[in-house]
Amino acid sequence: MNSYNINKGIGRTVEFKGLKAQYLFIFAGGLLGIVVLVMVLYIAGMGSYVCIGIGGGGASLLIWQTFAMNKKYGEHGLMKVAARKRHPKYILSRRRIGRFVRSNLKKETP
Secondary structure: OOOOOOOOOOOOOOEEOOEEOHHHHHHHHHHHHHHHHHHHHHHOOOOHHHHHHHHHHHHHHHHHHHHHHHHHHHHHHHHHHHHHHHOOOOOOOOOOHHHHHHHHHHHHOO
16 A cells, blocks of 8 residues: 655645645645536436546646646745735825825814
8 A cells, every 4th residue: 555745844834746735725625626516417417428527627627737836836826926916016196195184184073
């Protein structure tokens, strides 16, 4: 029986077959979702070969994309890309500071 090392030391990230950190969760969650989808389609009455095709195609697409993202972005790169999308590219402020302060004082006084 094969034995696989999941963690290689204290303070190091979890790695399994080259997948690191959050990519393991994406991979596992995606495979679980594909299995559930195939089961639901089979129970709904779709043909078994169609279900196998959808499951195999979805799983291969998931594996390919997960390893591609792992190679492209690295361990923390996917989180950096998500954080970069949340920040505005630039901030516009065309009001004078005095006008901004006066408008805030009017709102605060009852």
